[in-house]
Amino acid sequence: MMITDDDHESCLTFWPHVECNGAGAIPPASLVEFTLAPDNGKDFFDLSLVDGFNLPLTITPQGGSGPNCTTTRCQGDVNSVCPSELAIKGSGGDVIACKSACLALNEPQYCCTGSFGSPDTCKPSNSSNIFKGMCPQAYSYAYEDRTSTFTCSGGANYDIVFCE
Template sequence: MDHLSIFSFLLALHLSISGVISTTFTFVNKCDYTVWPGILSNAGVPTLPTTGFVLQTGETTTVAAPASWGGRFWGRTLCSQDTDGKFSCVTGDCGSGKVECSGNGATPPATLAEFTLDGSGGLDFFDVSLVDGYNVPMLVAPQGGSGDNCTTTGCISDLNGACPSELRVMSVDGKDGVACKSACEAFNSPEYCCSGAYGTPDTCKPSTYSQLFKNACPRAYSYAYDDKTSTFTCANAVDYTITFCSSPTTSQKSTQGQDTKQESSSNSASPQLNNDNTMVYEGGIDQSEISKAMCTHVLLLQSQTIACIISITMVLWRLCQLL
């Protein structure tokens, strides 16, 4: 057998094995408005099957991720398509002009969920970050994982209404706040951006603005070096359920995603804090949704395993033909 045939065999075998799915991400929209999740994979890791999609109120979508995947998710809101077919969003827009973000990240401000699967010590690392600002409530709940720090995190408080005027992003008609900037984006100051002389954990400290985020969402990143209370780890989690608005929120609405009309309501989801300053999450994930996510993961594993076996069998058959 020549060198090219050997290389082809090894490459096919590698791709078959590396294609086995390790984790799923289940997206749930409990907002009473449409959300368009965006996805950006880290450099050097495989991309996911989609980089952006629509999630109507009450919908659930599951996306499978390969082993050692890393990247971020966010929710885009108040999206529409113009007469030329260009797609854009008032918050969280990725600038691709399409529903798929295709390698583009979120335009701040945007609530981010960040993941590194199978990282140091074989653990998954994840967090919800408000470092780039806030636009939509988000909750991340690991399913089937273990570890002392394997727990739910996120920001379920609606910060748009409570956002200081100097950080507030207004709706197109100027009537309502639809997102809340970080102090770094608003003022571009090294003190707020943890840059220059403030580029170390010793010199960059929480600001009055980051404390507003932290008080409302104690488990979410509020500034660049907010690691101790905001990074979480799990071993062997089968799924991470990412819920937008863990209970119905009416702070912003869009009819079928094409209407940029804003409304405010006192029914927005809000966190409660107990005495040790940890967030009590109410209206989180239904057990039926957890079961659905886990079953979906098992089915995906089975289908991927069968596909892997078939691929290896075909490669071995091809190898025999060459010999």
């Protein structure tokens, strides 16, 4: 994947680093996640706000097939409704990112760990409900496979747009 930075001023998350080394993002960060199947198998993809939100994202499949091979997006401005205890502010005082409850509090009931490590015991928090309300197609907590996982068969390509 190649990321261009023609408009880096509107998307400071990437400037001056427009590449990653596969180690993941430093949260809070909006994530694009892929599991790509070889030999034209089924790809799985999603948008994740499980670790927080910092910018809007869109994934649009090009080619590929299947009933769930469709554009997924998070275009809501979660930062504008971020609870103050989860807000990360920039030098100008504006909210530039919003932590998840897991990231902010590191408690099992928010991180879906320990005795809360299953879909039956881990439920959405107030902050994950805020994220889901603003970005209904994105994961807002660990167990949203049914509403937030998308698939394409047949060797699709993907357009990923940040800060749209």
